[in-house]
Amino acid sequence: MGKEPLTGDQYHHGNLRAALLDSALVVLTDRGVAGFSMREAARRAGVSQSAPKHHFGDARGLLGALATRAYRQLCDRLESLELAGLDARGRVTRLAGEYVAFAGENRALFDLMWRMTQFDFTAPELAEQKHRALLALDRGLRGEDAEPPTGDTDPALLPSYAVWSLVHGYTTLALEGAIDSGNPDPLNSDLLPTMLALLDVTGSQPPGKP
Amino acid sequence: MGKEPLTGDQYHHGNLRAALLDSALVVLTDRGVAGFSMREAARRAGVSQSAPKHHFGDARGLLGALATRAYRQLCDRLESLELAGLDARGRVTRLAGEYVAFAGENRALFDLMWRMTQFDFTAPELAEQKHRALLALDRGLRGEDAEPPTGDTDPALLPSYAVWSLVHGYTTLALEGAIDSGNPDPLNSDLLPTMLALLDVTGSQPPGKP
DNA sequence: CCTCCATCTTGACAGTGAGAAGATGTTTCG
DNA sequence: CGAAACATCTTCTCACTGTCAAGATGGAGG
Incomplete structure (x- = not known):
């Protein structure tokens, strides 16, 4: 495979970045922007609470990627x-x-x-x-x-x-x-x-x- | 005084309801909707964290009164x-x-x-x-x-x-x-x-x- | 093999909203 | 006047959140 892990794909989890975006969308749809929780998004993706940090920095980064x-x-x-x-x-x-x-x-x-x-x-x-x-x-x-x-x-x-x-x-x-x-x-x-x-x-x- | 405590005025604090609305507006202006905190609004009004409950129910009630x-x-x-x-x-x-x-x-x-x-x-x-x-x-x-x-x-x-x-x-x-x-x-x-x-x-x- | 590094987990901390239980002052009514 | 009834506010507690530091895990390349 190519050497292009720049997008954050294909590591331990597979591609957690995309999976987190998907679960975050579910949480957002369920609870709305006001009730959004990064921890729950991580939970739904089956990873620990801090897993999103490496991919998105903080909660704003995750929501920003979702908005983009x-x-x-x-x-x-x-x-x-x-x-x-x-x-x-x-x-x-x-x-x-x-x-x-x-x-x-x-x-x-x-x-x-x-x-x-x-x-x-x-x-x-x-x-x-x-x-x-x-x-x-x-x-x-x-x-x-x-x-x-x-x-x-x-x-x-x-x-x-x-x-x-x-x-x-x-x-x-x-x-x-x-x-x-x-x-x-x-x-x-x-x-x-x-x-x-x-x-x-x-x-x-x-x-x-x- | 008259018998009109329906609006929640003139009790222990004076009229905490109005004071809370004012301090909540300051917090909202400072931190934005996303960073709003009911506890901080109470703190700025000089009352305890649970004081807003009787007047507004919960945080949504306080924000709703502010929006109204x-x-x-x-x-x-x-x-x-x-x-x-x-x-x-x-x-x-x-x-x-x-x-x-x-x-x-x-x-x-x-x-x-x-x-x-x-x-x-x-x-x-x-x-x-x-x-x-x-x-x-x-x-x-x-x-x-x-x-x-x-x-x-x-x-x-x-x-x-x-x-x-x-x-x-x-x-x-x-x-x-x-x-x-x-x-x-x-x-x-x-x-x-x-x-x-x-x-x-x-x-x-x-x-x-x- | 062995080091490097991206990735992910664990554990901790301060802050939040919410509820229960109690304290304090006000009103009402006997 | 006094005592109950009530509105108001405080303290304590709980579950939850975002964020950080430190460590575990496993692939990549020398």
Whole structure:
């Protein structure tokens, strides 16, 4: 076998790093972010309480790795959407639906993803994936053949920022029970497309004021 | 004195309930939601570790009371805004600015406010204040003389839901470092008004698709 | 074989939330 | 006035957590 133990694979346990991430996800899903316990994650992986230390440093490191993996999954889903043949509005609706679906299927993970600064966790990999999410959204919105943004403050990104803000805000507000769509599942409503219809996605000027 | 000890005032300590809320706010601001400790809040109030129990039940109760008070403050600020003489777009900008300002001035509190379901905290008072925030936003947006919504699913509320979602999403994304406005203070940018300009706040139909 | 090193375990410590039992002051009512 | 009833607060205890230091374990390479 190769000499690449850099990722922490294939040692005494097999690859404890991946196993710990999996058990940590179970604990997170069961108990939520507030009730998360690194010891229990280790227990479920069948190792001692201090085993995670070598792989993740401390609890924040473990949660950070979990969040980074979650960002990667979300970006993968956004990037692999089939958007060809749809107009701008259709693409936005599709992207937004996927975003909300991810949040609904991974509520605890989704919560965690936007809490990392609160845990004083700043890894370059995490920021990178966060940025990748923005690019995936923007690319999906403006189409594959549009010019990529020149930087984070490129004015061409404005519609993407607006869409992301609206979709993200709706998701968190609905999950928190602040927006009641009348639907038993707060995320499974037709409210979001209707709200997105109020957004000028093309980047041109909105209709004149009365 | 009157026979109204229902609020828990004026007993041995004076009014420990209010003092605990104050010290808890200090702890929350210092250590964040993740590092909050009920024991330390009690310590700072000069009472024993178990003193909060009678007033708040458990830690979730203390945080819930804190969040409820924060909602009340936010609603007060939104409701007391002077919006007369402004058109719809001016009113929205003003409301959004106040919302973002509150979040920036009370970051830990603002974080807490949207994590109460995660803490399994559901008090009727909290839901009531959350609803009051929506009404304040809607009233500000549609004007004082507009008809109040008939219910949470009234279609007339749609623009308010959209504005709230966009503003709230922008706030959380900016605080988490996902949206980089190029400004040192992530919340102090002119990005938000520009994004709001893309929203049709009048509730009419958006411009036709190309 | 034997040393080096990544990996994992054991044991300990301070800190936390929560509960039981009791002390202390306040109110109420005979 | 006095005694019970009560709200309020303290002390003690327990299980649990994250973190650290020291040691055991076993593969890799000289």
